[in-house]
Amino acid sequence: MSIVDVRDTVVPIRSRIRNAYIDFEAMTVSVVAVITDAVRDGRPVVGFGFNSNGRYNAQGLLRDRFVPRLLRAAREHPATLLDPSGANLDPQAIWPILMRNEKPGGHGERSVAVGVLDMALWDATAKIAGVPLWRLLADRFNGGAADSQVFVYAAGGYYHPDKGDAGLREEMRSYLERGYSVVKMKIGGAGLDEDLRRIETVVDDVLDGAADRLAVDANGRFDLGTALAYGEALGPLGVRWYEEPADPLDFKLHSVLSERYPGPLATGENLFSHLDARNLIRHGGMRGDRDILQFDPALSYGLTEYLRTLDMLDQHGWSRRRCIPHGGHQFALNIAAGLGLGGNESYPDVFEPFNGFADHIPVESSLVKLPDEPGLALETKSELYRSVLKPLAQL
Incomplete structure (x- = not known):
């Protein structure tokens, strides 16, 4: 062949x-x-x-x-x-x-x-x-063990010119109604006071005070002083994690922040090789008992390179459960299930038609099962297959 x-x-x-x-x-x-x-x-x-x-x-x-x-x-x-x-x-x-x-x-x-x-x-x-990709990976690289369902969280809370606090609350409530119990929102695109107000409106009005169900993401925006100021404000709230506070290659900044911020940090989606990932582990102050690694296999040379990253993490004593890939796609979802990762991102409302997972499998309590169709089962995402994949392949 x-x-x-x-x-x-x-x-x-x-x-x-x-x-x-x-x-x-x-x-x-x-x-x-x-x-x-x-x-x-x-x-x-x-x-x-x-x-x-x-x-x-x-x-x-x-x-x-x-x-x-x-x-x-x-x-x-x-x-x-x-x-x-x-x-x-x-x-x-x-x-x-x-x-x-x-x-x-x-x-x-x-x-x-x-x-x-x-x-x-x-x-x-x-x-x-x-076979499904998750089964192929489990059999080849994980002793046959595969997770029957994967933790997923709803990523959203973007800044939008027409969406104020009421729109943010409505968006986050809609994720809970669709089966997600953990959500994520953006910070750093406004001032600290405004961002804290946005966080509090989600925690108090949507999550019934459970800040550990909300992650926040600064998308690499902050210098050290701003990262520390946000960390000081976020620490007492107890958010799920504080994501990408600074440039992904500023390992010294991450190291300093990790000494001052007691809660979980998350980063890695903009590191694109196992060597860059290794530098983060060596020099970024990341803590294996709480921090989250978000390397995205679709952006970082694929699964083949991601396997090298996982080998590196094993050598440094990190559990694969600390890995929750960025991207919200079925590639990372298969990898998470087949290789025993800690979860996967999900985008319920944005980046259509590439967002989300199989049409016929619902999210329940922030857990999703995987389809049994061979491969990535992208064909189970009907709009993606109809509008993009089928015409491209000319089947």
């Missing part, structure tokens, strides 16, 4: 929302379809991949470098794409083919392009094997 084609497109997910750092007026996503000559149920197996929100499409990189490398290998050395049986793809063997002639460091948007392809390759691999 072999890969016969790779198709890509760019899809807008623009919105009037903003966080502390960027707005989403021009946000886009790259989507790829990896077409194989393997046949299941009378149709060619197609693997789908896309990048998470917050990083723009990587179409230029895909078309200039990474897709041509993959297709050249498929034409000239097809056996290098396959596992030892020769009957299925091997994403871990394909990864170095994609990265051939790439210098180390300077990950930038390159990690996004490779992550999109890697997602599609794992989707195709599991489909060819006839």
Whole structure:
């Protein structure tokens, strides 16, 4: 068997929302379809991949470098794409083919392009094997153990020009009505006093005073003084976690903050290699008994690199349960279930149609089960499949 084609497109997910750092007026996503000559149920197996929100499409990189490398290998050395049986793809063997002639460091948007392809390759691999990706991962890398359901929280609470405190309360209540018990909102896009008022209105009026059901996210906005000031105000409230208070590569700032802020910190969604993740663990003051690691496999060279990150965490004594990936997509959800992570982000209302999980599986008490369909089961998201994936694959 072999890969016969790779198709890509760019899809807008623009919105009037903003966080502390960027707005989403021009946000886009790259989507790829990896077409194989393997046949299941009378149709060619197609693997789908896309990048998470917050990083723009990587179409230029895909078309200039990474897709041509993959297709050249498929034409000239097809056996290098396959596992030892020769009957299925091997994403871990394909990864170095994609990265051939790439210098180390300077990950930038390159990690996004490779992550999109890697997602599609794992989707195709599991489909060819006839199993859900979470089951494939559990059997290969986790001794066969898979979680039957995964913790998810509702991420929202963005700044919006037409939404005041009443709109924020209505949004958060709607998440509780849809089965979420833990929610997250943005901070840092307003002053401290205004943000504290917004936090208090959610905690007091929506969560009945349970601040540990609310996480807050500054999206890397603060300098040290501001991060400490917010930390001093947030500490007595007891929020679920204080997320990305500063630039993700300012490990010294994180280390200083962790000495002063007693509650859980969360970061990592904008670190795109296992080496950057290792620097965070070595130098960022992260505490394995409480802090959350949010590395996003779709943005950081894919699952193949994420496995290296998990190996690094194991070597440093971190539990995988401290990992709750950013992104709100079914790729990370499968990884969380199959590899025993601590949960997954969810976006109930934004970044459609890439947000959310299988249409027929509800969220209950912030827990969601996974579909049994082979691969990532993106086909169980009807609007995504109808409007984006099916036309791309031309099935």
